[in-house]
Amino acid sequence: MKIGVFDSGFGGLTIYRSIRENLPQYDYLYLGDNARTPYGSRSFEAIFRFTTECVRFLFSLDCKLIIIACNTASAKALRSIQQKILPANFPNRRVLGIIRPSVEELGKDTKTKTAALWATDGTVRSDSFGIEIAKYAPGIRLIQTACPMLVPLVEAGELNNQGADYFIQKYWNETAALADDIDLLLLACTHYPLLLPRIRVIVPKNVRILVQSDFVIPSLVDYLRRHPEIESTLSRGGSQRFLTTDHTEGFDRLAEVFLGHPVESENISV
Numbered sequence: 517m518k519i520g521v522f523d524s525g526f527g528g529l530t531i532y533r534s535i536r537e538n539l540p541q542y543d544y545l546y547l548g549d550n551a552r553t554p555y556g557s558r559s560f561e562a563i564f565r566f567t568t569e570c571v572r573f574l575f576s577l578d579c580k581l582i583i584i585a586c587n588t589a590s591a592k593a594l595r596s597i598q599q600k601i602l603p604a605n606f607p608n609r610r611v612l613g614i615i616r617p618s619v620e621e622l623g624k625d626t627k628t629k630t631a632a633l634w635a636t637d638g639t640v641r642s643d644s645f646g647i648e649i650a651k652y653a654p655g656i657r658l659i660q661t662a663c664p665m666l667v668p669l670v671e672a673g674e675l676n677n678q679g680a681d682y683f684i685q686k687y688w689n690e691t692a693a694l695a696d697d698i699d700l701l702l703l704a705c706t707h708y709p710l711l712l713p714r715i716r717v718i719v720p721k722n723v724r725i726l727v728q729s730d731f732v733i734p735s736l737v738d739y740l741r742r743h744p745e746i747e748s749t750l751s752r753g754g755s756q757r758f759l760t761t762d763h764t765e766g767f768d769r770l771a772e773v774f775l776g777h778p779v780e781s782e783n784i785s786v
């Protein structure tokens with residue numbers, strides 16, 4: 517059986533890339549719901565429905581374990597899928613998100629106890645990171661800023677220009693206005709790591725910038741070690757398939773930017 521990696525579109529490829537580099541032995545299916553992206557501004561009900569459809573589809577293609585490599589879907593759909601869909605329909609399959617490992621890392625790394633987070637509007641409004649921080653890293657003040665222009669900038673390939681700098685500066689100004697002792701900034705959206713070189717130039721040097729793939733991968737490795745009943749069912753062919761709900765030309769073009777190598781995707785409907 518395979519490992520499925522799901523995202524609303526391309527962004528999850530930043531997480532998938534690191535997963536595959538670190539665990540190349542398994543067989544992977546990546547599914548991007550490009551036809552309905554972005555999820556960032558959609559309702560809870562829509563994101564839950566879209567994510568559940570994609571999870572069911574990946575299960576139908578023999579995925580044992582699915583990583584929801586999308587913060588917005590992790591924030592709005594993961595808990596309900598784990599609590600309602602899996603026990604009733606897929607008791608032996610697992611779905612993991614990327615919020616909890618991020619929160620554990622925030623808790624360890626801030627010295628001032630004031631951390632900032634940049635994410636989509638949907639993730640910020642759900643306050644999923646705030647709720648998890650209260651559970652796993654209590655005592656930390658979390659400054660959350662929605663950065664709605666950053667996903668469209670990345671999707672349009674506008675990574676290295678003054679337009680990107682304008683919005684990064686604007687969002688940093690909004691963040692910094694809310695607290696003067698921030699020592700960490702978590703990029704809690706799959707697309708933002710592609711803007712990391714620009715963000716590093718604009719955000720002050722004393723603020724450490726955290727990228728989720730750095731701790732999602734160790735957390736996944738640890739999960740597989742602690743769950744041999746899952747790990748032992750995973751096939752080891754080293755294969756990868758890329759599936760998209762939209763047209764393949766567009767997927768292949770942008771996936772190359774995210775992955776650094778050419779890709780041949782397949783169009784599917786969930």
Ligand code: DGL
Nearest residue numbers: 524554555556587588706
């Ligand atoms: N993948 C989404 C996330 O990490 C960003 C793109 C979207 O809004 O769908 O929040």
